[in-house]
Amino acid sequence: MxxxxxxxxxxxxxxxxxxxxxxxxxxxxxxxxxxxxxxxxxxxxxxxxxxxxxxxxxxxxxxxxxxxxxxxxxxxxxxxxxxxxxxxxxxxxxxxxxxxxxxxxxxxxxxxxxxxxxxxxxxxxxxxxxxxxxxxxxxxxxxxxxxxxxxxxxxxxxxxxxFNPPTVAMDPETGQGLPFATYVYATQIAEVDVDDETGEVEVLRIVASHDCGTAINPMLVEGQIEGGISMGIGLALQEEILFDDKGRQINPNLTNYIMPTSLDMPEIEVDIVPSYDPTGPFGAKGVGEPTSVPTAAAILNAIHDAVGARVHSLPATAEKVLAAIKESRVQGTKQLPGTRRAIAGPAA
Amino acid sequence: MRGFKVVEARDANHAVALLAELAPSVKVLAGGTDLLVDFKHAPHAPEVVLDITRAEDLKGVSMTDAGLRIGALATHTDIMRSPLVRESLPALVDAAHTIGAVQTRNLGTLGGNLVTCVPSMDSGPTLVALEARVTVAGPGGRRELPLTEFFVGPRKTVLKPDELLVDIIIPKKNVGKPTDFLKFGLRKGQALALVNVASSLWVDPKKTFVEPRIALGAVAPTVIRAPEAEAYLEGKKITPEAMSEAGRIAAGEARPISDFRASAQYRRDLIAVLTRRTLENACARVQDVRPGGSK
Missing domain, CATH: 3.30.365.10 (Aldehyde oxidase/xanthine dehydrogenase, molybdopterin binding domain)
Structure with missing residues (x-):
């Protein structure tokens, strides 16, 4: 189901x-x-x-x-x-x-x-x-x-x-200082379906709300957020470099190093939060890497919400998710959410 | 990639004649989606490639006295678009749809998929569940055999170097048989199957299983049937419990391996679930079809 x-x-x-x-x-x-x-x-x-x-x-x-x-x-x-x-x-x-x-x-x-x-x-x-x-x-x-x-x-x-953001030396005693010129913030919400018999996770929808200062080119900001989310989905569910006992990579090709395809992408809603940073050009900060930071955490929280099981290592492959579901059933510490969340499986 | 000579066949008989002349240092080129990739990586490409892509008599999908005939050169896209297949055996369309990407399906052929014979082939299980037969042509003429006997092992079939796969025939009695195919891969697009399963069945008026057939892919050296699960279901009342039990039996009949993609135990779990679901889906298709071949 x-x-x-x-x-x-x-x-x-x-x-x-x-x-x-x-x-x-x-x-x-x-x-x-x-x-x-x-x-x-x-x-x-x-x-x-x-x-x-x-x-x-x-x-x-x-x-x-x-x-x-x-x-x-x-x-x-x-x-x-x-x-x-x-x-x-x-x-x-x-x-x-x-x-x-x-x-x-x-x-x-x-x-x-x-x-x-x-x-x-x-x-x-x-x-x-x-x-x-x-x-x-x-x-x-x-x-x-x-x-x-x-x-x-x-x-x-x-x-x-x-332009060189003013270098600030760190305090050698405390290790404290001002390591960056500015900061950006974001929240992402993931909606997933988890097949509780196979562990397969389908990411249905991600809503991404990002502060990047002034969005100089909103369409490019959206593009970066969508691209970052695809990487975040790979991190969350699929991508893993595997090595043999001699340290050689087992999966050095895109057949076996699994990355999301366009078919694996969810519906994405992007929300750009209006903000202005006086130290940036026309108030702009940045958006690149931050876009993939919250995605995996949101997806794993969604998996927990769906089946009451926590996966503690990435990627949360279907096999790991199924193992976590079985374990949580054995322990009985977490109850599966009630039928309120159940939706029709592939065959009733 | 090393250079090689290309010879072109006009039709199936011409191809067989050329094979007799050129074997064994010849490879047959159909869609090229496996062969050309192999050439790039293999240190010893063959001296001659026999291009059969212009052999019209190896193409097409048609209804014959024997049943539904699919030419070895029919591409996966041809199968997906064939009105005959869509109407009588939609599970074959579902299976074709899971193969590679659009480009792979446009070039890759059903015959090529069967001849390459990797255990995870996506076109195998549905054909096996429908008890498909194949026609092989060689110097001594043509012979027909069940598809399950065509497969020998991973990347190995009964084809001799001078033989050619001509067509695939789904016996008339199984054309229109309710069938379902499911594949489980590590992502939605362009994935190798961890497990793929097809089930076909008839339902008699007493709501019991008639001639249930279960085929499993990627969990043994070749695509296999699950005869114990089939025997368990034969004549049994259709219930969720019976289908779950058949899934459990089928999981025990497979010989999955553990590798970096998944453990053998996980593959067994998948076989049980996918087998039950293909049985459920095939039952759901019963009212959709006219059981022309049903007893």
Missing amino acids: KRRGRGIACMWYPIGFTVAANPSAATVKVNEDGTATLLTGTVETGQGSLTVLAQIAAEELGVATEDVHVVSADTDVTPMDTGAIASRTTYVTGNATRLAAEKAKAILFNVAAPMLGVRPDQLEARDRKIQVKRFPQRQLPISQVAHHALFVKGDPPIGSAS
Whole structure:
């Protein structure tokens, strides 16, 4: 019989470590046609980080995301980046990108101020224009200002910057300190069906509520959360590297190292909690690794809710779950939940 | 992967003639979903590959005087889409659906699945539960034998190097027989079976089992029948207790191994549960079909 259960798990996760140097650098140049080029050392791994960095540069410069050409991860030409690790790209590289774009923008404002008859601090960059605050009809296209900066003023609008979350030494006596720049929080709820005769667990639904600061690209945040949940399901139920007694891996292929397929994925509901971190670029923190942190705990809590049995080692394979169900029946310490939770099996 | 020569057969007889000429250093290529993977890893690929994929007489699903004939080259997708199979033996569709991924099912053939003969093959149990027979062609002509005699051991069949599997026939008396197939793998898609089970049965007017047949996969060197469980059920009143007991008996008839995927004991637990459930599901299908072959 299939028994349904629900489980909840919460997590916090650190963003931007400060126990050691953790720098990212970026260069932004504004071209005479009004487009911009961003040089960054970070690498895109499919999560969309380069799109987010282009969005950050575009927002600072008042241009469109598609106006920003990103050159990345070429150690011959791009500036230093600590790496696409530790869920740090949006926060650390994003801050470096925003600062670099801000510097390029300052040059544009210095050039545009006399052209518009105002001080640089009275200007703003919006909709591909540099305009006077509160008097948007007084404006110049960014392309014109960039052209003027390059060929008349001889002051190319280029900015380079780096960001390094301030390193804080740990107290050698207590081991205490401020090891990270900021933190994110999340709760996930899993709904599962457990077959109490085979131990098979089917994850039906996961609701994931995440704080990531400002979601610069909500669709990419959703994508990361869904991807993290698939890894969390693998951790919870399937994935395990097995070794023989000589230390050789028994399952070094995807036939026997079991990962979830699209058929194993549940329905996922993503909730992005509105929040703003003043130390992040436009209030953003990060979302990468945290997405898979609470999933396995939520699923194992749901298994317990469904059949009253606790599995204490991952992955909770069907065989382990069935063993735990049998053990809990023998001990009689936990009663199986009542028929309220019972739903129809495959054959009545 | 080493290079090899490819020879193409026009039809079954041409393939048999070429096999006689080229055996034993020849391999037959149908869907290639097993063979080409083996080539990549095996140090000694054969010198010649006999490509039979254009042999039209080895394809197709049809109703003959003998029963439902499935050509050895019918792909798993062909079986899933065949109106004849969907109507008369939906369990064959269910079994085909659990094989590999869409791409594997589009290329892989029923004949290839049987010839590769891994113990966990997903097309085996349903065919065995329906007492399927196979036609083998060789230099001496054609012979027919029960599928259970075709299997010899893991990756081993009775086929000699110069013989070809031509077709699979489900005897007329079993076309339309209520049947069910269940597979238990370590995930939902693209999984090897830990255990797969098929049961077929007729029900007589007194609500007793007639000709129950139970086939178990992945729990012995080849797909096997569970004759003691079948004998226990024959003529017995259909009750949940009888089906549970048959599951327990079937679990005792299997010879599962312990490996890194699961323990033998867990596999036995699964056999008992899956056997009972396939019996229950087959009984539930009784009202869906017209028992044309029933006594």
